[in-house]
Amino acid sequence: MRKKLYIFSASVIFAVILWISISLSDIFYTNVDVKLTLTNFPHGYTTGSPLPEKIKLRVKGQGWRLVSINVGPETEFRVSVGGDSGNHNINLYNYLESNRWLLSEVEIINIFPDSIRFFVEKIISKKLPVISGLDLEFKPGYGIASDIIFKPDSIVVRGPVSFLRTMKEIKTINKSLNLLDLRTETEVSLPRMNGFDYSSSLIEVVLDIQRIVDKQFDNITVDIIDIPHRKEVVLLPNKIAFNVRGGIEILGKLKPDQFRAYVTYQSLVQDTTGSVTPILEMPKNVTLQYLKPDRLRYVIRSF
The missing domain is CATH 2.170.120.30 (RNA Polymerase Alpha Subunit; Chain A, domain 2)
Incomplete structure (x- = not known):
């Protein structure tokens, strides 16, 4: 009886695998989100222009190919700046050839957005004080008793000159802390901004909570x-x-x-x-x- 059960289970598993194999050999349509990466900046230049972190591709291909794109390592759609500064208006369809990994796997039906605009400019450095983006909620009768301590309290920021020259401070990301009633230490990140990097992206925060x-x-x-x-x-x-x-x-x-x-x-x-x-x-x-x-x-x- 047990032997028959094993044979039946193996038959079912084999049938499922065979069905999946046949099904994934068919042609399917799907949407794929791909990381947008700009390359080949001139030395000491970047862009702070708002750009999508990912672009959406409407693709056609065999099921196996589409599965490998969705479940495999994160893929990139790479766009070369061409070593030039100034304004750039890029049609992403023109960069399909330089992203051959896509064309060899599937057929691209549509790209969204299909074009991007950005400005390439010089990178400068500036030391800025850190300020709080925390949303604090206290238990009744409690509150912050002294100034918030940041470690470090200032950082060196590198970024595009047109943005950084007007910045007077750097604010942490929004983070909510609720029902506070005692001294609290936590870590909070700085915001991710296109073209920026920090000498320290993680800030330790000390909150002196007292009645x-x-x-x-x-x-x-x-x-x-x-x-x-x-x-x-x-x-x-x-x-x-x-x-x-x-x-x-x-x-x-x-x-x-x-x-x-x-x-x-x-x-x-x-x-x-x-x-x-x-x-x-x-x-x-x-x-x-x-x-x-x-x-x-x-x-x-x-x-």
């Missing part, structure tokens, strides 16, 4: 700056209270002497309302919520 809280400071003396000779200024009152917000670890270390409140004599002279808002200098990574009082009256005396 965000408020802290009150009272009885902070307000100084008066640049009082002229034989002038006296009295502030009413001369002390303020204020509330600041920031990460719990940062606020926990803050002392009153890290803040400075003041008004300038010039602002008093220019004032027409009888009261002024004091200026408050604060440490990094904290934000002011309110001043109390937010305006101070004053008296100027001469002697």
Whole structure:
């Protein structure tokens, strides 16, 4: 019984293989996506023009040939720049002969797009700071407590002169991080742009995530700056209270002497309302919520 089962299974497998072999010998039509590659640039030149990463070929051929194209190594449609700079308007049908691997395997029915335009220009280098493209979402009550750290914080970018000379920074790709509630380290890539390369394409990012809280400071003396000779200024009152917000670890270390409140004599002279808002200098990574009082009256005396 078992022997008969083996014979039956082998017969079925052989029949399937025979059917596939016969079927794939027929002629089929299909679409094939092929990587577009530009070659033969002049030394030190490239293009930053927007070009399709792949082109679509409508092809006709035996099933075996079409299968080998789709499941084999990634194939390229190579277009020579011809060693020239400036504007290029290329009809891709004119490059079928230089891509003989296609013609020897299948018949090309259609190419999309059938033409490309690009500008070949000089390559320059420029060092640019890295900025964040991250989309951050925090758990309730949490947030970013200090500046995002990038490692490296700047990179050397090589690319076409017309693009690179106007660039002031390089932004990472968009990456979403959700429900953050503690210090986080991650890696993020820089965007792939035609004609560009980087001294480092992978950036390490450090996020200082903390619980965000408020802290009150009272009885902070307000100084008066640049009082002229034989002038006296009295502030009413001369002390303020204020509330600041920031990460719990940062606020926990803050002392009153890290803040400075003041008004300038010039602002008093220019004032027409009888009261002024004091200026408050604060440490990094904290934000002011309110001043109390937010305006101070004053008296100027001469002697």
